[in-house]
Amino acid sequence: APAEIQVHDLIDSTNTHLLELARQGAAHGAVVLAEGQLRGRGRRGRAWCSPPGENLYLSVLLRFDRPVAALGAFTLVAGLALAEALNELGIRGHGVKWPNDVWHQERKLAGILSELQGEVQGPCALVVGIGVNVHARESGALPVDQPWTSLALVQPGAAPDRNVLAGRLLAQLFRAYELFCQSGLGAFEGLWERYDLLRGREVQVSGLRESLVGIACGVSPEGHLRVAAGGQVHHLHSGEVSVRPH
Numbered sequence: 001a002p003a004e005i006q007v008h009d010l011i012d013s014t015n016t017h018l019l020e021l022a023r024q025g026a027a028h029g030a031v032v033l034a035e036g037q038l039r040g041r042g043r044r045g046r047a048w049c050s051p052p053g054e055n056l057y058l059s060v061l062l063r064f065d066r067p068v069a070a071l072g073a074f075t076l077v078a079g080l081a082l083a084e085a086l087n088e089l090g091i092r093g094h095g096v097k098w099p100n101d102v103w104h105q106e107r108k109l110a111g112i113l114s115e116l117q118g119e120v121q122g123p124c125a126l127v128v129g130i131g132v133n134v135h136a137r138e139s140g141a142l143p144v145d146q147p148w149t150s151l152a153l154v155q156p157g158a159a160p161d162r163n164v165l166a167g168r169l170l171a172q173l174f175r176a177y178e179l180f181c182q183s184g185l186g187a188f189e190g191l192w193e194r195y196d197l198l199r200g201r202e203v204q205v206s207g208l209r210e211s212l213v214g215i216a217c218g219v220s221p222e223g224h225l226r227v228a229a230g231g232q233v234h235h236l237h238s239g240e241v242s243v244r245p246h
């Protein structure tokens, strides 16, 4: 069960706030939710526009008391936890897009930003921040650099209640955390295969010195994306590259 759940009206960023709580010693499982964010943050320094009242903005603190192999891979696991939570709520047609997005068909539904507090080598705390477009209907306030959608748009009239979604998501996340600590990423191979939206598709990789187009073929045991191109299988690390279906 979560140690502490804070629900804010407006906040700068649930991740920023929880990172500060982590520095002050907040317990494993602490959760921060907000109705809206003034400075919501996305990956690669991007802003995550966070209009109040419409969507889910949630951060959870997970403590690892010993170095965990491939900690960065937990972000992949968090995406799977969200995919499973949505599945439980009757949503279909969604999947994970490496490294840490959940898309519905060709549109982004949710993003995940994991941030580490402390040393990777020692005990550390991971703040996993998840933003899910729930009721958003207009592109006005949302990031428009990528095609996006929301649960209300994919499931007209039947978008899940945000509290219910938050509950399911947290339950899935804590379950995934236990399994990840015991067995690592390997335990999630089947789930990744089930939800992998890129598998078998031609992808374009940017951020490398030379641009790469190839066929996505799953993830390695370390969580790297495998892309087959020119008779070789390239291993891509998250953070360095971005991948788009081609």
Ligand code: BTN
Residues within 6 Å of the ligand: 012, 013, 014, 015, 016, 037, 039, 040, 041, 042, 043, 044, 046, 048, 056, 057, 058, 059, 101, 110, 111, 112, 113, 129, 130, 131, 132
């Ligand atoms: C991305 O796709 O770039 C990641 C977006 C992550 C957004 C969430 S919303 C809750 C948490 N607080 C933040 O400031 N960011 C994450």
